[in-house]
Amino acid sequence: MxxxxxxxxxxxxxxxxxxxxxxxxxxxxxxxxxxxxxxxxxxxxxxxxxxxNVLARAMLTGKSKIIGLVVAYLDNHFYPTVLELLSEALEREGYHVLVFMAAHTAHDIEDVVGQILDYQVDGLVLASVALSSDLANRCRASGVPVVLFNRKLEAEGELAVVSDNRSGGRMAADHLVSLGRTRIGHIAGWDGASTQRDREAGFVEGLHAAGLGMFAREVGDFRLPRAKAAARRMFDTSDRPDAVFVANDYMAFGVMDVLRAELGLRVPEDVAVVGFDDVPSAAWPAYDLTTIRQDAEAMVTITVSSLLAEIGGSNVTPPDPLPVRLVRRGTA
Structure with missing residues (x-):
């Protein structure tokens, strides 16, 4: 045939x-x-x-109408939601999304972004991945606007769309203190992420304002197996915390599973738990997780408007961090 x-x-x-x-x-x-x-x-x-042939047309016009999106992981429920919102918003503007997966190391991102630039994308969104200043400059030198989503570099002129993670960490501490908890631990995400650093900084500020220090700290790296291992180390002891702030909801689900199913602890009676993100499954009765809500829709709206303005040749002012809020549920 x-x-x-x-x-x-x-x-x-x-x-x-x-x-x-x-x-x-x-x-x-x-x-x-x-x-x-x-x-x-x-x-x-x-x-x-x-x-x-869209790619052939891009060679003639210099515009592919394709936006490259690099994500570090999709197992965290926050990012499938963001991916759907970004795709819908960009498609309404006549663009399509090309998704690339990458680890959250700067070296890996350099390799992936190098591949994406070969596709003549009109712009890049880097969601929760590390990005070196040199790489950002390389993209700009290639004429490709870049927006960081849920990460920041603190580099001059960078476009980064982030929530007020520091305030969110402070809210978590204030809430747990208000419940009378005094032995408050923290299961951190990846220490190389600005989101993690800012959340923990605000959390520590809140504890210090109440005359407390961090009772225990472990690292989950934003990964479920590592978060579970961190929970075992922190709570499989007689001298355990009576509350824990987990750096995102995805890890908090794993922590709660360990507390209840493996260690026989009650949530919130024995241990109060607070997460961060407010992904849809946080409201499921099985978890009913108290958490700090990021406004994913507002983050996506600002990301798309900033990126398209850059593609159109406008000078875009870096946006301020978006406000977050405490969502009270049954775990705290």
Whole structure:
């Protein structure tokens, strides 16, 4: 069985009785073409099963209408939600999203971003990944705007969309102190992330304001198995905390599973738990997790508007951190 020959724009032009350039204009957003010609070309294209080559068009126009999105992990429920919101928002603006997975090390990100630039993307969104200043400058030198999502570098002129993580950490501490908890621990995420550093800094500030110090600290690295191991080390002892602030909801779910199913502890009677993000599953009755809510929709809206403004050549002022709020549920 032979493979059918691929339909080209020349085939469409012959069938529609127009020039090849007219076919190109019909499938180029914003190009000038008469309604009569557009109708003839689209009817011919549908009849032949023709689809324009987007990457080839990008070589001619310099615009691919593709946004590269680099994410470190999708097992954290916050990021599938963000990915869906970003894709929908960009598609409304005529763009498509090309997703790349990467570890959260700067070296790995350099390799991945190098690959993405080969696709002539119009812009990049880096979600919760490390990014060196040199790499950010390299992207800008290539004419590719970059927005960091849920991370920041503290570099001059960077576009980073983040929540007020420091205030969120402070809220977690204040809430646990208000419940009368005094032996309060922390299960941290990846120490290389600005989100982790800011959340912990605010948490420690809140404890110190109440005359307390951090009772115990372990690192879960934003990974479920490591968060569970951290919970075992922290709580499988007679001198355990009576409360814990976990750096995100995803890890908090694993911590709660260890507390209840493995160690036989009651939440919140024996241990109060506070997470961070307010992913949809935090409200499930099985967890009913008290947490600090990030406004994912607002973060995505600002990310898209900032990125498109940069692509359009505007100078964009780096946005302020977005406010967060405490969502009280049954774990604290």
């Amino acid at each position: 032979t493979t059918p020959r691929k339909v080209t724009s020349l085939d469409v032009a012959k069938r529609a009785g127009v020039s090849r350039s007219a076919v190109s204009r019909v499938f180029t957003p914003g190009a000038s073409v008469s309604d009569r010609t557009a109708t003839k070309v689209r009817e011919a294209a549908n009849a032949l099963g023709y689809r324009p």
